Amino acid sequence: MPDHGTVPAPRKGQPDAKLPREEFERRYRLAFIDPAFDGQREAIDRLAAIAWEAYQEGRKAPRTHKAGPGFADPDYDLSDEWRAARDAIRAAEQRQRDPAAPDRLLLVCASPRSEHTCPGEMSKTWRLLEAAHEAATAAGATCDVLELNRTTSEYGRKIHPCKGCVSTAMPLCHWPCSCYPNHGLGQHHDWMNGIYPRWAEAHGVMIVTPVHWNSPTSPLKLMMDRLVCADGGNPDPTSTSGKDAGRAKAIELAGWVYPQHLAGRAFSVVVHGDAEGTRGVRHILADWLRGMGLVDAGAPSQVDRYVGYYEPYATSHQALDGDHALLEETRNAARALVERVRQLRAGQHEAGSNLEMPRQK
Numbered sequence: 001m002p003d004h005g006t007v008p009a010p011r012k013g014q015p016d017a018k019l020p021r022e023e024f025e026r027r028y029r030l031a032f033i034d035p036a037f038d039g040q041r042e043a044i045d046r047l048a049a050i051a052w053e054a055y056q057e058g059r060k061a062p063r064t065h066k067a068g069p070g071f072a073d074p075d076y077d078l079s080d081e082w083r084a085a086r087d088a089i090r091a092a093e094q095r096q097r098d099p100a101a102p103d104r105l106l107l108v109c110a111s112p113r114s115e116h117t118c119p120g121e122m123s124k125t126w127r128l129l130e131a132a133h134e135a136a137t138a139a140g141a142t143c144d145v146l147e148l149n150r151t152t153s154e155y156g157r158k159i160h161p162c163k164g165c166v167s168t169a170m171p172l173c174h175w176p177c178s179c180y181p182n183h184g185l186g187q188h189h190d191w192m193n194g195i196y197p198r199w200a201e202a203h204g205v206m207i208v209t210p211v212h213w214n215s216p217t218s219p220l221k222l223m224m225d226r227l228v229c230a231d232g233g234n235p236d237p238t239s240t241s242g243k244d245a246g247r248a249k250a251i252e253l254a255g256w257v258y259p260q261h262l263a264g265r266a267f268s269v270v271v272h273g274d275a276e277g278t279r280g281v282r283h284i285l286a287d288w289l290r291g292m293g294l295v296d297a298g299a300p301s302q303v304d305r306y307v308g309y310y311e312p313y314a315t316s317h318q319a320l321d322g323d324h325a326l327l328e329e330t331r332n333a334a335r336a337l338v339e340r341v342r343q344l345r346a347g348q349h350e351a352g353s354n355l356e357m358p359r360q361k
Contacts, residue, residue: 263293
């Protein structure tokens with residue numbers, strides 16, 4: 001067991017990923033490979049030189065203001081983009097807590113498929129989500145639909161991967177995530193700053209997803225990983241001087257409360273597959289959501305089924321056409337979620353919900 005009376009130094013030793021200028025600029029210019037840009041090569045060269053300078057200097061957050069009152073270090077130069085994301089989450093939380101607000105569900109379509117890109121056909125996930133949307137709306141809920149297929153079909157929609165700050169120390173993982181955007185590394189267009197407030201505003205969350213190789217889909221897993229900051233994340237980046245690993249370790253070892261920023265919301269899950277993996281993915285999602293402090297909406301709210309089991313992919317939509325039971329199970333999952341949201345908003349909490357957990361994280 002480590003001695004918590006001393007703060008261990010951050011371990012170092014991995015290879016440096018720093019690029020030489022020639023390779024950096026080659027990669028930068030790949031964004032302009034279209035011959036339509038050929039007349040602007042001198043301008044692109046000037047931009048490449050500016051980008052190289054930002055890369056060399058590590059200008060992660062080039063627009064900042066002093067943090068000001070309410071932060072551990074009011075003099076810290078806080079990212080304007082992080083502050084805007086934090087403010088959007090706070091506003092969403094206020095709307096979520098308003099007793100006069102309508103019951104609000106976040107419906108997540110987790111398939112990367114879209115008729116507007118390479119597959120050329122809508123996803124079955126979208127059709128199931130439409131059934132859920134119809135049932136939830138009929139039950140009186142307001143729905144916000146989050147289409148993760150936008151990461152494949154819409155320009156500039158990216159969810160960057162989690163960098164694993166939490167494994168250095170929980171306080172190094174900020175709520176919302178401060179790892180992105182990182183302009184010096186060209187890691188911009190991060191969608192999570194737009195997604196966090198949508199989770200915060202919801203009273204209930206429903207995830208509808210296919211199985212990809214016995215696992216959640218790529219965009220769903222990216223979102224899941226980036227929501228780690230909602231489960232124990234530090235709402236004050238100035239307390240760790242940004243990304244000071246040693247300071248974060250000291251704060252954690254002094255006693256960290258692991259705040260669950262999305263706890264108390266209800267959830268439901270619908271998983272569909274072609275041949276294998278539906279039950280495993282359902283368990284992964286349910287365990288993840290419970291781990292963040294969300295509350296399941298009962299047995300009808302968790303569904304895992306196969307569509308056209310071991311039948312041709314080409315006829316899978318026809319198979320769904322005939323699976324009236326799955327469509328109705330999906331509607332029931334949405335109805336159960338609305339019911340659970342109303343119970344929670346009326347103060348009917350789960351048995352044991354107020355117990356202190358002896359094992360944090």
